[in-house]
Amino acid sequence: MSNVLAVLEQRAGALKQVSHEVLTAARALADALGGSVDALVIGSTGVDATGLGAYGADRVTLVEDEELSLYQPDVFNEVVTAQVRAGDYAAIILAATAMGKDLAPRVAARLDCPLAVDVTAIDGSGGITVTRPAYSGKAIYTAEVTATPCVISVRPNAFTPSENAREAAVETRPAPRPDLRTRTVRVNEPAGERLDVAEASIVVSGGRGLKGPENFKLVEDLADAFGNAAVGASRAVVDAGWRPHADQVGQTGKTVSPQLYIAVGISGAIQHLAGMRTSKVIVAINKDKDSPIFKVADYGVVGDLFEIVPRLTEEIRKVRGG
Amino acid sequence: MKIAVCLKRVPDTETRIKIGADGRSIDEDGVKFILNPYDEYAVEQALQLKDSAGTGEVTAISLGSSASQETIRTALAMGVDRGILLETDALPLDPVPIGKALAAELGSGDYDLIFFGKVAIDDYSHAVGTIVSELLGIPSVSAVGRLEIADGKGTAEREIEGGVEVVEFSLPAVLTAEKGLNEPRYPALRGIMMAKKKPLEIKPVELEEGGLSVVELSVPPARPAGRIVGEGADAVPALVEALRTEAKVI
Ligand SMILES: Cc1cc2nc3c(=O)[nH]c(=O)nc-3n(C[C@H](O)[C@H](O)[C@H](O)COP(=O)(O)OP(=O)(O)OC[C@H]3O[C@@H](n4cnc5c(N)ncnc54)[C@H](O)[C@@H]3O)c2cc1C
Ligand SMILES: Nc1ncnc2c1ncn2[C@@H]1O[C@H](COP(=O)(O)O)[C@@H](O)[C@H]1O
Numbered sequence: 411m412s413n414v415l416a417v418l419e420q421r422a423g424a425l426k427q428v429s430h431e432v433l434t435a436a437r438a439l440a441d442a443l444g445g446s447v448d449a450l451v452i453g454s455t456g457v458d459a460t461g462l463g464a465y466g467a468d469r470v471t472l473v474e475d476e477e478l479s480l481y482q483p484d485v486f487n488e489v490v491t492a493q494v495r496a497g498d499y500a501a502i503i504l505a506a507t508a509m510g511k512d513l514a515p516r517v518a519a520r521l522d523c524p525l526a527v528d529v530t531a532i533d534g535s536g537g538i539t540v541t542r543p544a545y546s547g548k549a550i551y552t553a554e555v556t557a558t559p560c561v562i563s564v565r566p567n568a569f570t571p572s573e574n575a576r577e578a579a580v581e582t583r584p585a586p587r588p589d590l591r592t593r594t595v596r597v598n599e600p601a602g603e604r605l606d607v608a609e610a611s612i613v614v615s616g617g618r619g620l621k622g623p624e625n626f627k628l629v630e631d632l633a634d635a636f637g638n639a640a641v642g643a644s645r646a647v648v649d650a651g652w653r654p655h656a657d658q659v660g661q662t663g664k665t666v667s668p669q670l671y672i673a674v675g676i677s678g679a680i681q682h683l684a685g686m687r688t689s690k691v692i693v694a695i696n697k698d699k700d701s702p703i704f705k706v707a708d709y710g711v712v713g714d715l716f717e718i719v720p721r722l723t724e725e726i727r728k729v730r731g732g
Numbered sequence: 733m734k735i736a737v738c739l740k741r742v743p744d745t746e747t748r749i750k751i752g753a754d755g756r757s758i759d760e761d762g763v764k765f766i767l768n769p770y771d772e773y774a775v776e777q778a779l780q781l782k783d784s785a786g787t788g789e790v791t792a793i794s795l796g797s798s799a800s801q802e803t804i805r806t807a808l809a810m811g812v813d814r815g816i817l818l819e820t821d822a823l824p825l826d827p828v829p830i831g832k833a834l835a836a837e838l839g840s841g842d843y844d845l846i847f848f849g850k851v852a853i854d855d856y857s858h859a860v861g862t863i864v865s866e867l868l869g870i871p872s873v874s875a876v877g878r879l880e881i882a883d884g885k886g887t888a889e890r891e892i893e894g895g896v897e898v899v900e901f902s903l904p905a906v907l908t909a910e911k912g913l914n915e916p917r918y919p920a921l922r923g924i925m926m927a928k929k930k931p932l933e934i935k936p937v938e939l940e941e942g943g944l945s946v947v948e949l950s951v952p953p954a955r956p957a958g959r960i961v962g963e964g965a966d967a968v969p970a971l972v973e974a975l976r977t978e979a980k981v982i
Contacts, residue, residue, distance in 0.1 A: 481897070487866075506858075508892035512874045515827065515859035519866035524826045524943025527857050539947065544856050548749040549758065550952050553825055557943035591871035592901045599895040606893035612981075636982070655877070655912050656891050661745055661853060662769060662911045670981040681745055687955070691979045693971065699960070706955050709974055713964035721965040725972045729982060 411558050412445030413497060416467065417490055417504040417513070420453045422479070428505040428609065430465045430571035435532055435564050436503045437466030437574050442534030443500055449578070452489050452585065454479040463578030465571060470578050475585035480594040481509050487516040488588050494521060499559045501538060506563040507608070518561040525561045526553065528665075530568040530688070546661050546684030566608055567667040568688075600654070604633070605640040607659055611669045613689075615642030615659055617682075619675015619696065619715055623652035628719045629674055635726040642666065642686075644676045660685035675715045678703025695719065733788035735778040736843045737812065738834055738861070740768045741796055741803040742854040749951065756946045765799065767806045770849025772916035773909035778847050779811045780914065781881060789813045791841065795833055795939075797821060801932060808927035809919030815932040825855060826942025831863030833937050839868055848908040850875045865906035872906035873899045877913055 416436035418429035433449060440447045449467035451459050455474045462470050473489050490513070494502060502517060504510040506528045518525035530550075531541040538555040540562060607613050614636070616629040626641070633639035643653035645660055659666055661684040671689035676682060678694070678701055686692070687706055694707035695715050704710045711718055743749070744764040752759040767775075775792070782788040792807040794800040795818040804815035818837055823830060838846055848861030858874075865872030877896075878889040884903050889896050891910065919927070961971045975982045 481892075483872075508875070508890070508897075511858045512862060515831075515857075515862035516866050518828055518859070519831060519863040522828070525828055525857070525859055525863075526826075526944055527859060540944075542856075543952070544949075545743065545749045545758070545854055546745065546856075547952065549751070550950050551825060551946055552948040552950070553944040553946050555943055556941075556945050560943060592873060592899055592905075594897055594899050596898050597892065597895040598889075598898065604894075609893050670975070670979075684745075687952075691975070691981050692955075692958070693975070704958070704960065706958070708955070708958040708979065709971055710958060710960045711962060711964075711967045711971055712960055713967070717965040718968060721968045722971065725968050726982065729972060729976065 411498055411500045412440070412443040413499050414440040414443070414445060414447050415494060415497065415499050415502045416447055416449045417502060418449055418451045419505060419507060419509055420451055420457050423453065423457050425451070425459070428507060428566045431566065431569040432503050432505050432564060433462065433465040433467055434571045435569045439501060439503070439532050439534045439538070445500065448497065450490065450493060452478060452486055459580060463576045464573050466574035466576060467578045468576055470580045472580065472582045473585045474582060475587070478585055480597060482590060482594055483512060483516060483592050484588050484590050485585055486513050487520060488586050490517050491520045494559055501559060502561045504563050506565050510563045514561050514563045521559065523559050523561060524555055524557055526555065527563045528565045529562050530565050532562065543688070546681070547687050548684070565665070565667060567611065605638060607640040607642040607657060607666050608664045610638065610640035612636045612639035613642045613659070613666055613668045614639055614672045614674065615644065615676060616647065616674045617644035617676030618646045620647070626652065628716070632672070632719055632723045632726065635723045635730065637730065644682055673703050673707070674719055676703055677701045678706065733782055733785040733845070734841070734843045735782060735788060735790045735845045735847065736838055736841055737771070737774045737778045737790060737792050737807065737847045739771045739775070739792050739794045739803050739807055740849070740852045741765050741794065741800045742768045742852055745769070745853060751949055751951060756949050758949065765803070767803050768849050768852050770851055770909055770911065773911065773913045774847035774849050775807050775810050775812060776914045776916040777879065777909060778845070781845065791816060793818065793834065793837060795820060795830060795937070796823060804932055805927050806919065808930045808932070809923040810917055811923060814930055817932065817934045818937045819934055820937050820939050824939060824942040824944065825946050826944040827855070827857040827859040828863060829940040829942040831860050831867060833939050834860065835864045835867040838864060844903050845881070846904070846906045848906065850908045850910045861906050861908035868906070870904050870906060871901035872908070873901060874908045875910040876907050877910040879907065879913065
């Protein structure tokens with residue numbers, strides 16, 4: 411019981427960035443336990459799984475079916491649990507994404523094994539110990555896993571992908587076709603191709619300080635200047651209908667841990683902080699020097715966002731351009 | 733339509749968390765407890781479905797200490813018909829035993845729909861509803877932001893990264909509620925009076941320990957004090973410089 415199964419995520423044939431984080435976490439745990447890493451990718455035919463060896467997979471299994479372009483919980487659960495039962499695993503690791511949060515409890519329930527979600531650190535030096543935030547990030551559990559295999563979902567952006575090259579053998583298998591009790595029929599994608607706040611490594615969020623939905627253009631321009639940044643929002647502006655709920659950061663929105671989080675015209679209410687306090691670097695732009703956001707910000711600029719943000723956009727363009 | 737809603741008693745979102753003397757749980761002294769905010773959406777959805785069906789019964793179930801009666805009463809005041817408290821002293825961190833205890837009760841209830849919150853804001857497991865569906869062998873959709881039920885079938889929408897998944901299922905089913913599913917009602921005075929007379933059954937239960945043993949609960953290290961780089965647009969170059977050379981994030 412020392413191997414680790416890394417369940418990876420793909421979209422439209424391309425592996426998601428977070429899959430490298432999952433593999434990195436799996437590799438480190440397997441090394442500590444003296445086992446190997448099996449990567450499992452489930453999807454429609456033609457998924458590109460080359461390169462997984464670079465992040466530490468010893469074996470890669472592709473389970474394919476042309477019907478599987480979308481996440482089908484019953485199929486995914488059956489594939490994962492069958493592989494675990496046939497193998498010798500101490501842990502099953504996946505990402506705490508929308509898919510992972512749905513799949514992890516299914517797998518744990520079917521295998522009757524423990525589940526640790528949204529884990530930010532794993533220590534395999536003496537058994538398996540996990541670290542996970544709770545109480546809206548106001549407290550952190552350290553817990554020992556007392557039964558294996560265990561299912562662990564890791565928080566996106568918590569594990570920095572690192573290369574660890576192996577010669578990974580790739581095996582392809584057809585997917586089973588169980589009855590679909592729950593059937594995903596389609597994914598409606600919004601217009602515009604911006605990264606989701608929970609996935610992006612840079613998030614620029616706007617709050618009520620922007621005064622109106624039309625001024626979010628300033629936030630979008632700044633995000634664009636960074637290249638690959640997501641646009642987030644406080645609940646106040648989501649409730650006002652300025653931004654979709656998908657953009658909301660905080661306790662009743664998404665939890666994000668990007669490399670850089672920029673809060674523009676956001677006061678920093680406790681429920682907002684719950685969603686972003688684990689960001690690596692926090693920048694706050696606010697005209698009120700006493701607003702609570704400055705208590706968690708690494709860098710703050712006090713003043714009118716309508717002057718500061720366009721200037722920042724311009725400077726970032728310069729830096730990235732040259 | 734027979735509907736169940738699972739409720740958890742959790743510390744209020746504004747609460748300052750202090751670690752208890754055992755170093756493994758919070759100090760509950762002076763903490764205000766509330767009905768888990770996501771469970772309010774679950775209750776509201778159950779009540780709306782019962783109303784539109786014109787007949788039926790909504791049962792609220794909570795697993796927890798005797799104090800969870802208060803949480804159930806909140807739901808009764810909103811309009812839920814009856815409550816069941818599965819009484820136990822302590823809840824494990826591992827959500828699997830919690831799902832098992834709830835599934836054991838729910839399995840015998842012949843419910844058409846079972847609602848949960850998407851996540852409990854204390855342990856943040858995001859799991860119990862989905863675990864229950866798996867144990868009961870019925871369909872489930874998690875983090876539902878939109879729902880339609882007609883003729884024994886349902887369509888639910890759930891937000892995923894960069895899109896909305898549209899999912900179909902048949903009843904009976906488990907659904908976990910996301911914010912925005914509806915606007916939860918406030919208990920009216922009349923509802924609060926009536927709630928006192930509604931049935932609330934108490935059943936002691938024994939929980940399995942689960943496979944996660946808490947070593948420590950700690951408060952995250954405070955973020956090191958940041959600094960105000962300056963005021964107004966003139967501070968921008970200094971900010972960009974700090975992000976490049978000090979923080980190294982751009
Ligand atoms: C159960 C519950 C759950 C919640 N969940 C969430 C959640 O998930 N996410 C969330 O964000 N909130 C959440 N909230 C709401 C939260 O309490 C706050 O109300 C909300 O975060 C405030 O949003 P805001 O910072 O945009 O607005 P405000 O608090 O109004 O702050 C606006 C800020 O903009 C600044 N400002 C104004 N004009 C300018 C200018 N010209 N230049 C620069 N700065 C300016 C002001 O100084 C102020 O600090 C929740 C609340 C509850 C009760
Ligand atoms: N002890 C409990 N009693 C009743 N319902 C619970 C309990 N714990 C969790 N739930 C339900 O499961 C949902 C998700 O909780 P969790 O998986 O712990 O984040 C909650 O919103 C509740 O609806």
